[in-house]
Amino acid sequence: MSFAEYFPVWDKLDKAQQQMLLDSVTERSAPAGTILYSGGSDCLGLVVVKSGRLRAYSISGEGREITLYRLFERDICLMTSSCMMHNLQFDVNIEVEKDAEFWVIPPAVYRDLTEQSLAAAKYTNDLLATRLSDVMWLMEQIMWQSFDKRLAEFLLEESDMEGTKVLSLTHEKIANHLGTAREVVTRMLRYFQGEEMVRLARGTVELTNTEALSRLTGR
Amino acid sequence: MSFAEYFPVWDKLDKAQQQMLLDSVTERSAPAGTILYSGGSDCLGLVVVKSGRLRAYSISGEGREITLYRLFERDICLMTSSCMMHNLQFDVNIEVEKDAEFWVIPPAVYRDLTEQSLAAAKYTNDLLATRLSDVMWLMEQIMWQSFDKRLAEFLLEESDMEGTKVLSLTHEKIANHLGTAREVVTRMLRYFQGEEMVRLARGTVELTNTEALSRLTGR
Missing domain, CATH: 2.60.120.10 (Jelly Rolls)
Structure with missing residues (x-):
């Protein structure tokens, strides 16, 4: 080309x-x-x-x-x-x-x-x-958006873009995309995990309930 | 014209x-x-x-x-x-x-x-x-800017634009310019007043120390 x-x-x-x-x-x-x-x-x-x-x-x-x-x-x-x-x-x-x-x-x-x-x-x-x-x-x-919605939106977009539900992203990297501190990301991801929307492991975030994440974004 | x-x-x-x-x-x-x-x-x-x-x-x-x-x-x-x-x-x-x-x-x-x-x-x-x-x-x-800097910057700009140090602005109006809640504006203006940078009256904000406000913005 x-x-x-x-x-x-x-x-x-x-x-x-x-x-x-x-x-x-x-x-x-x-x-x-x-x-x-x-x-x-x-x-x-x-x-x-x-x-x-x-x-x-x-x-x-x-x-x-x-x-x-x-x-x-x-x-x-x-x-x-x-x-x-x-x-x-x-x-x-x-x-x-x-x-x-x-x-x-x-x-x-x-x-x-x-x-x-x-x-x-x-x-x-x-x-x-x-x-x-x-x-x-x-x-x-x-x-105007709360951080839980922005994070859910970001995870869904990354998943679409990469074509996988297992995202290789550190909390630091996510914070750098969203303009916030790492601690804020960690806290919200742990909340998402508690709600069984994601599963966290070292260096990865797995989306386990994309419907719930979508509902959160209001899409 | x-x-x-x-x-x-x-x-x-x-x-x-x-x-x-x-x-x-x-x-x-x-x-x-x-x-x-x-x-x-x-x-x-x-x-x-x-x-x-x-x-x-x-x-x-x-x-x-x-x-x-x-x-x-x-x-x-x-x-x-x-x-x-x-x-x-x-x-x-x-x-x-x-x-x-x-x-x-x-x-x-x-x-x-x-x-x-x-x-x-x-x-x-x-x-x-x-x-x-x-x-x-x-x-x-x-x-990336803290709210005290943004508010100081806004007050100085308004003062320049209107050509006066006595601004006819309610706290609600200021909040609508800066995308925040009225209470946040009121709290910061009271802090500015305590530092003798502004004087507050009903419906007006008077800039009493523009040098201090300028220093705050880092200009």
Whole structure:
């Protein structure tokens, strides 16, 4: 599969624009755990995911984390080129969550593209609107949802994503996804275990009653 | 002052596009307290602020509120036309905070404009990037800042915006800006009063030591 097949508005670009992309894009790969991008001072470029999974997260002064959104195959990450978008002023971090292959488009090349191509500019609108919706959803969860619902929702999503009911996740990792302290996660997981919704073992959380967890989320 | 002077990319539109806007835009005014827009099912159009002040906020199932951002003269609100942007999926509410005059561009007209005009599409990118940055900033505040800092920051901003150190704000109103309960606000304001940073009276909060409040925010 080639870059052209992964870049969403490829067919709407003219030959010169397509060539400009092909001449500048680089293909890379990185193992799980790699920090691809850290904060606003960094400048990577636009990332187009070929395979694997990336995680975008925010980090506090004290090192606490919260997951903002995930990027899967064919997703495009705009935040990693905030150095070229002066209206995008915030720090996001990107790490490789599952061994990933991806293309990187240099920031200046993408900027030129959106200066020339209405299709690329409109596509950028869609990307920004999607990320804004993701972040608004997350903020509403944090503001208005109780932690038991957020944790149940997170466990069900992880289970869907990984295709298994036995999740390899430490309490620390879960806390870093949800922006809370490890102790808070441990306490709630023990409550879930008492209700027979999960079974806890060293480094794993097994979902034993997904219906009860779903009911808790109110889905 | 005419609409053309308030619409940012006016000079970059062709005559037909300018005429399309002039033929469809409506001028309106609304007194403070008016709810202009409520949630995703509503569809107003793009709002261009001529004068006054609007407040964008999110609301919980239980009716608690949090202020997302403010819109001032010359600001443009895109969220009020989310009905035409299928990637913008979240509920935002807009109320008039200070008597306002504004123009409304019908959603379909703005969509046509961004389909035709690269300048309009690029401007929309800037708007979305700005809103995304606003919401990210707010989320980071909520996640990582203690409430005393957030309250001090809010009081200083209100004071700057209103040009006075005597703020006409009930504790309930402040709670609705910051997404918390009235009791939490009252408790912290009493602590601030004990530290001689504010003086409380019925329906007002007077800032008596802005330096101390600034130090608290870490600015």
